[in-house]
């Protein structure tokens with residue numbers, strides 16, 4: 001019961017952060033990254049959002065029995081999702097850049113090690 005109460009208060013926090021009331025149709029789920037309880041309008045089902053707590057991209061679960069074709073997003077909603085998708089895309093691009101830099105560093109380190117090894121072999 002205590003846990004349930006805590007979940008409710010977390011849901012309220014998420015609701016306050018979102019600035020809207022929880023409705024029966026809203027989807028309530030936990031962020032897989034930080035465990036924060038998130039509340040989103042049912043029309044967000046199956047979409048990616050930024051966690052209001054840790055900022056990670058999370059996939060909104062699709063409630064049982066819900067057909068995605070039931071969703072008719074208005075243009076404002078679609079635009080909001082487009083912006084969120086673009087933000088996530090930019091974040092992914094940054095991660096790719098970081099990984100490329102790291103890969104080059106590793107390649108350089110590998111080349112240096114190979115040089116040492118072949119020098120060692122040459123001397124013996």
Ligand SMILES: [Zn+2]
Pocket residue numbers: 031032033034035036051052053054055056
């Ligand atoms: Zn989170």
